[in-house]
Amino acid sequence: MIKITKKDEVYLKIDTDLSTDQEICDFFTFEVPGAKFMPLYRNRMWDGKARLYSMYTKELYVGLLPYLKEFAQTLEYEIEIDVPSIREELDVERFTKELRLQSNGKDITIRDYQQEAIKHSVEEGRTLLLSPTASGKSLIIYSLIRYHQLKGRKQLIIVPTTSLVEQMYGDFGDYSTANGWKVQENCHKIYGGKAKHNEAPITISTWQSIYKYPKSWFADFDVFYGDEAHLFKAKSLTTLMNKCVNTKYRIGTTGTLDGTKTHRLVLEGTFGQVHNVTTTKKLMDAGQVANLKIICCMLNYKDAERKLIKGMTYQEEIDWIVTNPERNEIIKTLTMAQDGNTLVLFQFVEKHGKVLYDMLKEACKGRKVFFVFGGTDTETREEIRALTEKETDAIIVASYGTFSTGINIRNLHNIVFASPSKSRIRNLQSIGRGLRKGDNKVTCNLFDIGDDLSWKSKKNYTLNHLIERIKIYNEEDFDYKLVKIDV
Numbered sequence: 001m002i003k004i005t006k007k008d009e010v011y012l013k014i015d016t017d018l019s020t021d022q023e024i025c026d027f028f029t030f031e032v033p034g035a036k037f038m039p040l041y042r043n044r045m046w047d048g049k050a051r052l053y054s055m056y057t058k059e060l061y062v063g064l065l066p067y068l069k070e071f072a073q074t075l076e077y078e079i080e081i082d083v084p085s086i087r088e089e090l091d092v093e094r095f096t097k098e099l100r101l102q103s104n105g106k107d108i109t110i111r112d113y114q115q116e117a118i119k120h121s122v123e124e125g126r127t128l129l130l131s132p133t134a135s136g137k138s139l140i141i142y143s144l145i146r147y148h149q150l151k152g153r154k155q156l157i158i159v160p161t162t163s164l165v166e167q168m169y170g171d172f173g174d175y176s177t178a179n180g181w182k183v184q185e186n187c188h189k190i191y192g193g194k195a196k197h198n199e200a201p202i203t204i205s206t207w208q209s210i211y212k213y214p215k216s217w218f219a220d221f222d223v224f225y226g227d228e229a230h231l232f233k234a235k236s237l238t239t240l241m242n243k244c245v246n247t248k249y250r251i252g253t254t255g256t257l258d259g260t261k262t263h264r265l266v267l268e269g270t271f272g273q274v275h276n277v278t279t280t281k282k283l284m285d286a287g288q289v290a291n292l293k294i295i296c297c298m299l300n301y302k303d304a305e306r307k308l309i310k311g312m313t314y315q316e317e318i319d320w321i322v323t324n325p326e327r328n329e330i331i332k333t334l335t336m337a338q339d340g341n342t343l344v345l346f347q348f349v350e351k352h353g354k355v356l357y358d359m360l361k362e363a364c365k366g367r368k369v370f371f372v373f374g375g376t377d378t379e380t381r382e383e384i385r386a387l388t389e390k391e392t393d394a395i396i397v398a399s400y401g402t403f404s405t406g407i408n409i410r411n412l413h414n415i416v417f418a419s420p421s422k423s424r425i426r427n428l429q430s431i432g433r434g435l436r437k438g439d440n441k442v443t444c445n446l447f448d449i450g451d452d453l454s455w456k457s458k459k460n461y462t463l464n465h466l467i468e469r470i471k472i473y474n475e476e477d478f479d480y481k482l483v484k485i486d487v
Contacts, residue, residue, distance in 0.1 A: 061269025
């Protein structure tokens with residue numbers, strides 16, 4: 001017999017015998033990807049596994065209840081559940097019509113899949129919405145905050161960056177142009193320099209700004225939204241979520257998961273089960289996002305350079321690639337040759353991003369070139385984003401950390417991956433920057449720079465990264481072509 005009760009809105013309590021306890025613990029134990037490279041594992045202080053159930057506290061995340069039911073059913077254990085339901089009903093079509101939604105001063109009709117996502121979120125109370133960039137996640141969140149506000153519930157929205165605090169706040173104001181709801185009266189922003197109270201009905205913040213607050217600060221929140229929830233695997237973020245012991249309703253939104261079971265289950269544990277809203281391919285086929293054209297530019301190096309690279313470590317290879325003047329010259333020429341607004345994404349600020357910016361600034365007389373990195377303040381980033389909306393041939397040289405996630409630029413025609421990466425989340429989020437349609441834009445070009453420095457049968461690290469990215473393009477059913485360029 002397994003008895004399940006709810007300790008609070010974070011954890012379930014499990015009551016069973018010791019042997020079943022061990023089986024539950026084993027069921028919720030997973031290998032952590034890359035653990036063998038971590039100091040704790042190397043020093044034999046950790047076995048490289050994540051355990052989502054504790055035999056000592058007998059606690060399991062509330063969102064993992066469906067998996068616990070599955071476990072009990074498979075092994076034919078009797079199960080007794082004393083966990084109150086939070087299901088609610090909503091006539092979503094009528095409700096969203098009454099919101100009189102607008103964007104850029106024009107009436108908008110909420111899409112079928114957005115209505116379905118809103119309905120699902122209300123019915124389930126806790127869920128992780130998996131929906132790609134440009135699918136209108138902020139509109140889904142806006143509709144949900146209006147619903148929960150009508151129920152008198154206090155709400156907290158967490159986003160990963162200060163730029164996204166401003167963007168979310170601005171989007172809410174935009175949607176409300178015709179319905180009389182005032183964003184400045186209902187929403188309070190918290191990040192550096194802003195007053196850190198929670199008196200407004202709705203608070204929008206970054207996790208960095210509030211995760212050290214005491215548990216008492218979170219006590220009044222009834223609804224929690226985690227935008228770009230794939231970033232919610234850091235310990236500080238789960239710490240924040242664990243403080244929301246009274247927060248019954250939890251909605252996570254993300255366009256990408258990293259593909260590991262541990263990552264998914266941690267997110268589902270803190271929010272709720274994954275609900276697939278739509279896919280990028282479906283949005284493209286319906287003409288709701290820009291048509292993506294991927295050009296994988298394979299840089300073909302000379303034998304002398306291949307021999308030089310073959311004995312290098314990963315970090316040495318990366319340093320050599322990003323500081324290679326011929327490679328940077330190719331990126332500069334490629335960027336300048338594109339029509340429309342172009343985003344060049346880099347990883348290292350001083351040794352790569354600043355170099356590319358200076359090269360493009362010098363070469364592009366009469367063309368606006370912007371530089372954005374972690375040290376660029378929020379107001380300046382927002383000004384650059386807004387300026388780009390009005391430009392037709394601007395260039396933004398930006399770090400992955402600042403412009404790969406969430407930033408909304410409708411008028412972006414080209415993206416250049418200047419730095420190699422195999423991160424599924426980073427690549428798909430970066431692609432998402434170019435998928436929003438604009439008044440003069442139906443297509444986005446992605447130039448993915450790869451480096452063939454293989455020697456005989458030995459493939460170099462960054463060539464393997466390109467192969468991993470191509471696997472992602474195949475999985476997502478994106479069209480791409482490979483072009484070889486001699487360095």
